[in-house]
Amino acid sequence: MMNSPASDIAERLADNAEAVCRRYLSKGHREGRYWLVGDVCNTPGRSLYVRLVASPDGRGAAGKWTDAQNGDHGDLLDVIAASCGHRSLRETLSEARLFLRLPLPAQTEDEQRYRQPRAPTGTPEAARRLFAASKPISGSPVKAYLGSRHITDLAGCDALRFHPRCYYRASEDDAPDVRPAWAAMIAAVTDLGGAVTGVHRTWLALDGRDKAPVAYPRRAMGHLLGNGVRFGCAGPVMVAGEGIETMLSLRQVMPMMPSIAGLSATHLAAILFPATLERLYIARDDDAAGAAALTTLSGRAETLGVEVVPLEPRLDDFNSDLATFGRERLAAKIRVQRQARDAGRCLCLR
Incomplete structure (x- = not known):
């Protein structure tokens, strides 16, 4: 043989x-x-x-x-x-x-005809291939990482996947001997129609309980403007914020609320609204960029007749609130800020 x-x-x-x-x-x-x-x-x-x-x-x-x-x-x-x-x-x-020093094999006629070219780096096609090559997060270091951030309820988080050896391109700020690949949390960036237009990568430490010790452990690629990482199906009420961990923290006490992570203050301010949207909760970060994103996004929403409800954290963001104060106090903070008519729809303690 x-x-x-x-x-x-x-x-x-x-x-x-x-x-x-x-x-x-x-x-x-x-x-x-x-x-x-x-x-x-x-x-x-x-x-x-x-x-x-x-x-x-x-x-x-x-x-x-x-x-x-x-x-x-x-x-x-x-x-x-x-x-x-x-x-x-x-x-x-x-x-x-x-x-x-072996010769490369000659391609067969079928390989020459059907061989899929490598997608250019940073394009939506490259993002789609990376997401497709990733695995479900069940039993992966992604769960350990999110658990270290006090995020344990991951129902409805199909946008998140795991890649065991995701390539990391070193920068001038990295150590000369930085590893070329790390385990990573891969998040799909999608448009209003659900098509993957990009991905966000969070490289993880070897034990999975923190981000990798690299200069830039978070990077996004693809078409991001107007799009975001979505949890749940869009409806008349939803919540938008900057970071993935911020939105997952809110889902610990608002698991039925559709949400979108814009990935940065600039991209949060530019997210596109689904046609069915009537009321938008904006989970801002407590910094100058978060204040600017809230102002811009509120203006755009109100122009389209969408009601805006700001959500303010106690600390710098809602993940810090969750990790510092726990679910009960985070829920209490949200309860006094949300609309009474959304009580049954949005707030659910487990």
């Missing part, structure tokens, strides 16, 4: 295991039969070990690795994929062939 191209290349990499490690896990070092490093993304440390030569009893194959911290394991193709931030096996095999 013939090996698959991936299996054949993995075997060739295993024959050159130490050279592969020196190239793609350069922050590690050799100890005896193993290469030791922090993790598959080339973080300094000792928890991941790569077998450089086969064990005498034949039980351990060269090129296989195990991360003692989380139990992950794999081969050297996985190492190349993680260290380079690849999104497809095709990219990884191409990189491996270049490392091994």
Whole structure:
């Protein structure tokens, strides 16, 4: 039986295991039969070990690795994929062939005819592909991250997904050895028709309980103006605010209220209104940008005959309120600000 191209290349990499490690896990070092490093993304440390030569009893194959911290394991193709931030096996095999100085395979006629070109970086198409390549958040580090922000009720949050190794483009403000890929919370930015026009990425720390230690752990791409991250179906009453965590915090006490996160004060001020909208709650951040967004958005809404109800946090934003004061006091703060006619529709303590 013939090996698959991936299996054949993995075997060739295993024959050159130490050279592969020196190239793609350069922050590690050799100890005896193993290469030791922090993790598959080339973080300094000792928890991941790569077998450089086969064990005498034949039980351990060269090129296989195990991360003692989380139990992950794999081969050297996985190492190349993680260290380079690849999104497809095709990219990884191409990189491996270049490392091994193997010729790239000729494309078949069907591949030449139907091969999907890579979407330009930052475009809506690139955003849609990233969202499609992401996974549900159940059991992922996204839940740990949001839990650390006291956000635990995630019903109706289909806009959120998880990517285990999302590429991070380093900036001038990042350390020279910053990792090229991190786990990330991926949020779909959609238009009024529900089409994905962009994504927002929040890169996460290794334990998932905070943002990644990079210069810019939050970035958005695609067409954002007028659009946002939506939770729930649009209706006659909804709430709008800046950050994803801000809107998710309000959903802990207002789970039935449709909401949209504009992702910044500028984009909040520019969100487009659904035709059915009658009343808009604006959850402002307590800063100058939040005040300006409230003024601009209120003016636009009132021009269209949409009633505006401001929501003011005690602290800088509603996630700070939730984390500091808890659900009961957050609910009490909202209760005195919301319209009485929305009591049954909007407020629900669990």
